Amino acid sequence: MKGYCLPLSPEGKAQVVDPPPWHYGGDIIQVVFKADPKEVKQVLPEPLELGSNPGLAFIWFVEWTSVSDVNPDLAYLNPERSQYKECLLAVSCRYHGEEGFTVPYIWVDNDFTLLRGWFQGFPKKLARIYMTRPHPLNPKMGPIGPGTKLKGICEGHGERIAEASLRITGKASVEELPKFRFFLLRHYPSVEDPSRPAVMELAQSVVENVRVSDVWKGEAELYFYPSFFEEVDKLKPIEILAGHYFSLGMTIKGGRILHRY
Amino acid sequence: MKGYCLPLSPEGKAQVVDPPPWHYGGDIIQVVFKADPKEVKQVLPEPLELGSNPGLAFIWFVEWTSVSDVNPDLAYLNPERSQYKECLLAVSCRYHGEEGFTVPYIWVDNDFTLLRGWFQGFPKKLARIYMTRPHPLNPKMGPIGPGTKLKGICEGHGERIAEASLRITGKASVEELPKFRFFLLRHYPSVEDPSRPAVMELAQSVVENVRVSDVWKGEAELYFYPSFFEEVDKLKPIEILAGHYFSLGMTIKGGRILHRY
Amino acid sequence: MKGYCLPLSPEGKAQVVDPPPWHYGGDIIQVVFKADPKEVKQVLPEPLELGSNPGLAFIWFVEWTSVSDVNPDLAYLNPERSQYKECLLAVSCRYHGEEGFTVPYIWVDNDFTLLRGWFQGFPKKLARIYMTRPHPLNPKMGPIGPGTKLKGICEGHGERIAEASLRITGKASVEELPKFRFFLLRHYPSVEDPSRPAVMELAQSVVENVRVSDVWKGEAELYFYPSFFEEVDKLKPIEILAGHYFSLGMTIKGGRILHRY
């Protein structure tokens, strides 16, 4: 049986997602904020420590188009297998002195990206994600620019989980965006003993071909809502630092294991 | 109670959709084809007749952003209320010598557009619609141009209904696109007598502010599939005439009644 | 072209729903409550008046299986066309001295029931509806009885709209349930003039074959949530009167027009 992941099959076609490298392009609503550092510390697996700017965090609402390297025609063969929406929360941290981010909570809206995320250490759950998508020819919207308003909403299990808003005020430069090096916890349960994972390791994402364009900034708001099935509201903003809208392209080649538990 | 449509409510906020004018912007995969004129004739409500190019037809796969005139911030207040995907089939016809198109079958993926369509005479049903969405920063996709491949898929009640494919070969001009004047059948049942509709009238859409940009052409394919709940496969292509990808903006102000049955 | 409703088609197969009679069977979580009569009055189209128990209201969360008379095999041909979930709010009223209920707000999760509702005067919108479904063989659930807890949740446009809870305390009789005679507002816009509907009439549902079984009662709670796109929260409970869980079968033959506006 062939395949990078389940389901393995005689020809390897049935697997839920192709192996890396994976290529991405997307448009991102970003809110950069400060969360309570005491709460951020609670979601950092050791040996990760608080970053040099404790509590620094950002959220992304993204509409991605992704294809695999082995099947670059994926977006054409079946668009459903190449698109998804994502709500990603990243909190700053430090690994042996290196600054970066980890992702305690993240939601997506399809299976291939859910599992591809788990393989990398993104703890994805399913949700419905809605993002303003301005169209330049819509007579009441016009091209993106100062005054354009954007919103991202994440809803899961019948509850609104997160909502980010942005009112664009002007152009920004790539340098104003946080650099997103990711330290991620890969974790996979044992089937024999629920208290002892079969896999538990800290990985660093290996990302290439990063390209950013069309960077805008603006006034932002961000809310997290209480839920019986989420704890993201503990990481709610105590200060909004910036809001951006930009396009991002990149290739994820996989990860490098930094630490095994 | 206030409202343009149900549900009426004390403040008029609960209605499923705001009144016209409605403003649209979207990216369209279009296949122009010839269907069997005998079959096209079967879906023309009299007094519509076959057009001067009998059997001429086109399909659109579109990802729309739409807002209402009374609530232009809709795309920001809740993106879910401003976006939908559509698979629209139009067949050419003539009304008292005027050339145009009618829309026998059309699928969308949300309630506000479903009912807004019914109000105009677009006989919308719900389906899931998937369209290739190339992202220019995706390292394996690059900007749209010759060689870009696009697909649209429409699936309803667990069945694939329609699939359109396009391989872009070059730029095209707006003049190459069919002019889409729509003659539509508004029809609404009586609650007392199922055999006698409460509303049955032929309407012409009143469209303004039409803007087209980024017109590409290419090699196209189109398939309709059999189904217990659809008859679109009778209108299957007997000849593919053209394929296009373009952006469209417009305002629909409502309709003008041409004929009452 | 044939058909009871759009889309009309050569064989009449494409229509979104078959003509009445329609046959229903479902399991219902019901909360009977008192809303503010002043607010109830706001959602009664004249000549409907407040009922003799002003403010009396109930909500249903239902999982329906429905088939049409002309196609009783529908649930077998395609189960997707025969099942839906519903959240229905009914407020008591009086028509020329006759007691009954009208339905100002109602949500369902598929197209055929959405439009079938509109044809009758149920102002349906799409939502996602979740209901506890106890299974008697689940080792931790057991058969329904005193102590069983049930919940219904209605979520639309990324917002929780309504939530009903019930803790069963014992058996109840059919006589304890409100009699549900429905007076409904049929309303359909004109395409030429948004301020003047093409159809506006008061209809009474014609219901037959009503059968009720397995009636339980219990302690209930009900919450409506604020929303930019709903006004149901104005009808929030000022007193919970009863909670029930029961099974219902019926046939809807159509409606009788009582009044034209």
Place this chain on the structure above:
Amino acid sequence: MKGYCLPLSPEGKAQVVDPPPWHYGGDIIQVVFKADPKEVKQVLPEPLELGSNPGLAFIWFVEWTSVSDVNPDLAYLNPERSQYKECLLAVSCRYHGEEGFTVPYIWVDNDFTLLRGWFQGFPKKLARIYMTRPHPLNPKMGPIGPGTKLKGICEGHGERIAEASLRITGKASVEELPKFRFFLLRHYPSVEDPSRPAVMELAQSVVENVRVSDVWKGEAELYFYPSFFEEVDKLKPIEILAGHYFSLGMTIKGGRILHRY
């Protein structure tokens, strides 16, 4: 950070699913059939061998209600977290002389069950699953019995994947149903080397509290459809052996590792 699985969180509430034991109850449309033993052999990970009845297989369409042992009120707290539909294909095999089944392909419709399946070795993907749900009070359906017709449909990525049909002819006994001992392949990729999994082991499900009731049998049909993203059609029936409809309750306590690769 606490949790049985990702996302780990300070209180352990955010995890996509609670730890075992998990308790299930559901109604099952089952088709027992013979697939081509050569094709079955292709989906058996060694050391699994063909069973004593080579090619014996069955498909289940199930509507499950499941709760966890640590949170038995789950079905009440949020019904959405306790229900899912499943299409499960099992093929017979032998492990060191012990007869059982493995599950090469399986589809579900929510995240918690998708990942809970992966943890056990069920290679789940997302799909939409539709099953006839007869309601005894529906005036045109009546109680289940001889003549009742049932269908299960599984649709993923815009394609119909599988369809099973059953026409009930009479009662059956529990003894007529295949015994479902499951041997499952747990497999989880490495993030550093796509060609070498981090976890690859053969597990046997540990199931308790099995209860079966309301067993019916009938005439069955089963179709698998071709797809670019599935290989299930290679396991298509060469002979239909039986069809059943029954209710099942059980507790899954986890699994026992039989073999590590």
